[in-house]
Amino acid sequence: MPAYRPWSQGYHPYNHPAPVNGLAIASLVFGVLCCLPGVGLVLGLAGLRQIRRRGERGTGLAVGGAALSGAGLALWALLLATGGASALWHGFEDGARGGRTLTPAEGECFDAPGGTLSGDTYDVDKVPCAGAHDGEVFATVTLPGGPYPGDDAVADTADERCRSLEDGYAMDGWAVPRDVDVYYLTPTGDGWAAGDREVTCVFGNTAEGEDLTGSLRNDETVLDADQVAYLRAAHVLNAALDTAPDEEYVEDDLPGHKAWAGRVSAALGEQARMLRAHDWPAGARGPVTALAAGLDKARAQWAKAAQAGDADAFYEHCDTGFDLIDPSRGVAARRALGLATTVPAGDDGSDASLQV
Incomplete structure (x- = not known):
């Protein structure tokens, strides 16, 4: 086989x-x-x-x-040797933050894509403040850490913080045009997750497509010591007036309005004291002294409003008190100090329009 x-x-x-x-x-x-x-x-x-x-x-x-x-x-x-790795990482980081790359710092101006400060902003171009521009950065705010609080909560916080800082950058509210308002750039949810906590506070024109021209900055870096002293005294009153009760009508919250009148009365006393304590130049001494005397009379009326027994008595003294702090009463002192003298046309008689 x-x-x-x-x-x-x-x-x-x-x-x-x-x-x-x-x-x-x-x-x-x-x-x-x-x-x-x-x-x-x-x-x-x-x-x-x-x-x-x-x-x-x-x-x-x-x-x-x-x-x-x-x-x-x-x-x-x-x-690593040339520093390119750092730049590359920051590029990725900006991408993770939703593309937000606002580079201008406080005091710098920029143009936004499409010339608008509404909606999402992914990049801006720095331009000189002397020429036409869309926005001017007046402050930056760092928000606390923690979970992302939501778009509305971030916007509310940004609005409150930015508006509290605008007077520090533009001390003379009379010098800010009426068509200028506060805008802000806030982190998105994705940006928050990547570590972005910065709010950028910006001045911009309220009219769509309209530009700003020239810087709105008027603070200690621009104003002289006499101008700063005058405006700081005016801000004391404005801060108190801003604490008015939420209830518009006195009848709806008489105790709240009386407490507010007490704060205004105290602020008027402090404003008059600050004006008298400063050594004014000869040309401004007379107008400032006259203004302080008018503030004393206003303080007395607001003090009576704070003690009013009913709404009618409150209105009587409050109306007289408002007349005595009419912005036009400060024009002579402002002119002597070289400050803006055109009384702002405030919509509700509040904020910068009450700087006397």
């Missing part, structure tokens, strides 16, 4: 090819991604050693992965 020769391994019709080395595959993946080039290079070299020892496939993968990783490692080294 003939003997049959068995099939050898080399001639088996279903011979399994040698496996592909896993380190070679991983090396190529890291080389293509370039996220960890050092890892890809190490894996490629280790994969070549295993391939030679085990007879596995994947030499091309290991060589390619090691080459790509080596190039990536050299690129990262170059970026």
